[in-house]
Amino acid sequence: MNIKRLYAVVLRQFYLMRGSLSRVLPLFAWVTVDIVLWGFLTRYLNSVASAGFNFVATLLGAVLLWDFFTRVMQGVTMAFFEDVWSRNFLNFFASPLTIWDYLGGLVASSIATSSIGLAAMILLAGLVFGLSFAAYGAIFAPFLMILFVFGIALGVMATALVLRCGPASEWFVWPIPALIAPFAGVFYPVSVLPRWMQIVARVLPPAYVFESMRAIVTGHSAARWPALAGAGLAAAYLAAGCWIFERTYRYAVRTGLIARYSAESVN
Amino acid sequence: MKKMLLVSELRKNFGAVAAVDGVTFSVSPGEIVGLLGPNGAGKTTTISMILGILEPSGGQILIEDRSRMNFAAVYAPLPGNLTVTENLRIFGLIYGAEDFPKRLAELLKQFDLEKYRNTKAGLLSSGEQTRLGLAKAMLNKPRLLLLDEPTASLDPAVAREIRAEIKDFTGRGQGAVLWTSHNMHEVEEVCDRVLFLSHGKILLEGDPKALPERHGKKTLEDLFVAVAREPLSL
Numbered sequence: 001m002n003i004k005r006l007y008a009v010v011l012r013q014f015y016l017m018r019g020s021l022s023r024v025l026p027l028f029a030w031v032t033v034d035i036v037l038w039g040f041l042t043r044y045l046n047s048v049a050s051a052g053f054n055f056v057a058t059l060l061g062a063v064l065l066w067d068f069f070t071r072v073m074q075g076v077t078m079a080f081f082e083d084v085w086s087r088n089f090l091n092f093f094a095s096p097l098t099i100w101d102y103l104g105g106l107v108a109s110s111i112a113t114s115s116i117g118l119a120a121m122i123l124l125a126g127l128v129f130g131l132s133f134a135a136y137g138a139i140f141a142p143f144l145m146i147l148f149v150f151g152i153a154l155g156v157m158a159t160a161l162v163l164r165c166g167p168a169s170e171w172f173v174w175p176i177p178a179l180i181a182p183f184a185g186v187f188y189p190v191s192v193l194p195r196w197m198q199i200v201a202r203v204l205p206p207a208y209v210f211e212s213m214r215a216i217v218t219g220h221s222a223a224r225w226p227a228l229a230g231a232g233l234a235a236a237y238l239a240a241g242c243w244i245f246e247r248t249y250r251y252a253v254r255t256g257l258i259a260r261y262s263a264e265s266v267n
Numbered sequence: 268m269k270k271m272l273l274v275s276e277l278r279k280n281f282g283a284v285a286a287v288d289g290v291t292f293s294v295s296p297g298e299i300v301g302l303l304g305p306n307g308a309g310k311t312t313t314i315s316m317i318l319g320i321l322e323p324s325g326g327q328i329l330i331e332d333r334s335r336m337n338f339a340a341v342y343a344p345l346p347g348n349l350t351v352t353e354n355l356r357i358f359g360l361i362y363g364a365e366d367f368p369k370r371l372a373e374l375l376k377q378f379d380l381e382k383y384r385n386t387k388a389g390l391l392s393s394g395e396q397t398r399l400g401l402a403k404a405m406l407n408k409p410r411l412l413l414l415d416e417p418t419a420s421l422d423p424a425v426a427r428e429i430r431a432e433i434k435d436f437t438g439r440g441q442g443a444v445l446w447t448s449h450n451m452h453e454v455e456e457v458c459d460r461v462l463f464l465s466h467g468k469i470l471l472e473g474d475p476k477a478l479p480e481r482h483g484k485k486t487l488e489d490l491f492v493a494v495a496r497e498p499l500s501l
Contacts, residue, residue, distance in 0.1 A: 007360060008358075011356070011360065015357075082346075096363070256321050
């Protein structure tokens, strides 16, 4: 991986954001709406439910982490879509830029954009609704990292899907977090799910994160193995994502799809 | 003499169709080679394989220094939502352009883009976009330059200037050029050697000034038409 070439991909994203309100605003807008909506909902629930259970920490904290995961994934895919929309594949892939430089650039872009979203959410949730992750110390760091790695992995898989199926398939990418959420136990324990959904949850890293998070905010200590299982699974998804992207790229080069991407297929 | 580009028995099949069928040629330092042929002859497919964005079905491509190769093509405009300078900076990083500020100033002047340095590429005229593409192609001082119809959207005056730039580029011994064009006058003026491609095969090869007479045609354009319509008659 060449740092200068990776930086070129990040710089391209920075240039695009610098002059575009329509690219900068979504970094804050949707997460702000979510935090405000769920913030007031959890505040209301705290007022009507029996004392002792903190909905702000459990539900608003879950929303914040889930939005972070979604932002990470979309950070990768949005940076990739910029090349789809500007028909830039030929210029990039006919250059010394390798697919690993390119993927590295997409990931680095996502780190930057998702960090902005995370900072905005933490600030808003803390100042307005009194949600403080600082109270739990560094224990949340591994869980954030698991969500980050899984978000990157899904982002890379989603880009491979769009590379393989053409520009119109970007529609498939947007609902991916919403499809995963019911299985991942973001708002409820996995134990309330039917058996088959619990089996699916076992192979989803976020399920371990949210189970552990609920344990921590309700005053229990989180077992070490869920974090390890979540981290191992996230790493496996990332490796699988990179493998799928590499294979898809090779297919696109072999069939001529890269050179004729706007045609959407070579058949 | 060491070749800048050596292509041997190159093939590309799309299903049962042979888009490129056993093409062999080379490009030497300081040489401008024209790759000619009717639409669908296999020119762009050949260039795509040299660029590495299309995998050959067979054959071999040897490039003297892949990191010092660059290209410009009418079908690969630079992102229209970035300015001229932003585009050149990004591709300067990708191609490892040395002393970028100096190189940027040189290229903006050389391709008459100074007044558009902060203009988005998408707002440029097609001729200005072509010049921007050529400036990008020169960022890394390439030793092998692939130009797919580089003057297709330029007015005659600008096209002449671009031809002079490219000839000057090879004249200084800096590199070699593989050039496709449908403008036979341009090819005659610029190219040291031409390859006529039809149905994925090279039918003719030689000096563009001598080839027409050798095949009983008055001009290179007449020869092109003959190749396109009746390749078997040659």
